[in-house]
Amino acid sequence: MKTVKWGIIGAGRISSTFATALNSLDNTELVAIASRDMEKAKEFADRFHIKKAYSSYDEIVKDPEIDVIYIGTLHTEHKANTELCIMNGKSVLCEKPFTINHKETEYLMNLAKKNKVFLMEAMWTKFLPATKVVKKWLQENIIGEVKYFNLSFGYQAEFDINSRIFNPDLAGGALLDVGVYLISYVIYMMDKLPDHVASSAFLGRSNVDETNVIAFSYNEGVMADLSSSITANTGNDAVIIGEKGKIVVPSFWRAESAEVYDQKGKLIDKFLLPFTSNGYVYEAEEVNCCIREGKLESDVIPLQDTLNVMKIMDEMRATWGLTYPQERNK
Ligand SMILES: NC(=O)c1ccc[n+]([C@@H]2O[C@H](COP(=O)([O-])OP(=O)(O)OC[C@H]3O[C@@H](n4cnc5c(N)ncnc54)[C@H](OP(=O)(O)O)[C@@H]3O)[C@@H](O)[C@H]2O)c1
Missing domain, CATH: 3.30.360.10 (Dihydrodipicolinate Reductase; domain 2)
Structure with a gap:
């Protein structure tokens, strides 16, 4: 069975939990971590026995050894980080909420389809x-x-x-x-x-x-x-x-x-x-299967499902008068 090789963007809390999950799976290798801070990247790499530490997100996406990248950054960074991965041909598992609104999600969906890259929201609950x-x-x-x-x-x-x-x-x-x-x-x-x-x-x-x-x-x-x-x-x-x-x-x-x-x-x-x-192994296994089978989406959480949820959240926020600064004057 093919060993699926992972990278992680963002050396924060949830990335630590996800690294633990990856390290517990067979035929799975966590090969690299990228943080904006080299010290943080090295500390994370040591903690989870990862052989490569990068001090920028731009570097990890160029690593030819990596099949798929997990994005564990803040909500507001998901769109840019996912876009960066897709444009460099990397498959992506991106944390929830997938993006801050449905327009960003739609953009990424179309980009992934156009570039024939696997993309999935890390809504881990669905895989438990x-x-x-x-x-x-x-x-x-x-x-x-x-x-x-x-x-x-x-x-x-x-x-x-x-x-x-x-x-x-x-x-x-x-x-x-x-x-x-x-x-x-x-x-x-x-x-x-x-x-x-x-x-x-x-x-x-x-x-x-x-x-x-x-x-x-x-x-x-x-x-x-x-x-x-x-x-x-x-x-x-x-x-x-x-x-x-x-x-x-x-x-x-x-x-x-x-x-x-x-x-x-x-x-x-x-x-x-x-x-x-931990409970994050199930979503990681789903991604491994999809990558091995050459699928571009998961059947359990197709991108349309993610988009539907984002649309409902946007509509609710509109009635509450809640917009984020990034959405104003657009
Ligand atoms: N699935 C779950 O159960 C679960 C649980 C918790 C959180 N989450 C999701 O995971 C995401 C991260 O949450 P977290 O609690 O892990 O956050 P966190 O510990 O604060 O980590 C977020 C990471 O984002 C990166 N980052 C990129 N740009 C940044 C900026 N401008 N300012 C600050 N950090 C920036 C940082 O990585 P570097 O500094 O290393 O580059 C940081 O380590 C959120 O979207 C959240 O919804 C999911």
């Missing part, structure tokens, strides 16, 4: 075994007709205008940081886009959405009640209610387990598979 089991349960009608989803993803962060979650210049706010998980999850489970979307948000001290609430409705009578926050510990479980029972997914975005209950609250099925390394 627990997520797959929940989808299978729904397809098997285990809880009967689905009526209602209730998902939240909220945590309480201390206000810091310089942090990527509060700073509008870095496309801060709950929606792009964590709300994106809720939207992707429900659309994935329903296998279609909502017919109506309503939402409201509190734009806080730095004029980004500190908390938002979102209602999806489907014409057949399914409702989804979603909320995300960077200032309130709302929890991060998913509950799916059907006419015969419910599915509960603790910490759905990084789920290792899921449970099914009947209408009387009796546990009728359960899934549990603790991660051996």
Whole structure:
């Protein structure tokens, strides 16, 4: 089997987690890291036993040994970093949110297609075994007709205008940081886009959405009640209610387990598979498979799905009056 050779752009927090995942996979080699700071790149390379450290993103994309690059930089850098990779013929796995708005996503989709380069959003939740089991349960009608989803993803962060979650210049706010998980999850489970979307948000001290609430409705009578926050510990479980029972997914975005209950609250099925390394191995394996098979997109998260989610987020932000500085005067 071909060993897939990876590079990473950005030596930050999530890149560290992803490096751990890559290092735990067979037939996978993490060959290079690029940071804007050579010291940081070297420290990262030492920590994860990576043979090459680059002090610029321009250098790593020229490395002929690399098949695919993981982008673990800030939201606002994703478009430029992905573009750089594509223009140098590198396949890309780019962190969520894929870009800051749908126009950027559409641009990258078209660029990847034109240049025949593999491109995928790192929406890792979709690849988790627990997520797959929940989808299978729904397809098997285990809880009967689905009526209602209730998902939240909220945590309480201390206000810091310089942090990527509060700073509008870095496309801060709950929606792009964590709300994106809720939207992707429900659309994935329903296998279609909502017919109506309503939402409201509190734009806080730095004029980004500190908390938002979102209602999806489907014409057949399914409702989804979603909320995300960077200032309130709302929890991060998913509950799916059907006419015969419910599915509960603790910490759905990084789920290792899921449970099914009947209408009387009796546990009728359960899934549990603790991660051996971490939950990011599943998306990495998907990319490895796609690269080996010469695919340009993943069937699990085609680029159109990413674009659909970005469009919904743009439409909600428009109703909240939330634009990022990069989007003004364009
Ligand atoms: N999938 C998940 O579970 C998950 C979890 C957390 C975050 N994320 C996503 O991953 C991305 C990074 O988040 P993080 O928490 O890892 O952030 P972080 O620790 O702050 O790292 C971000 C990296 O971005 C790079 N960067 C490029 N241009 C920059 C600029 N102008 N200012 C500051 N940094 C810049 C830096 O890399 P160098 O300095 O090394 O060049 C930095 O290390 C975000 O888009 C976030 O949504 C995903």
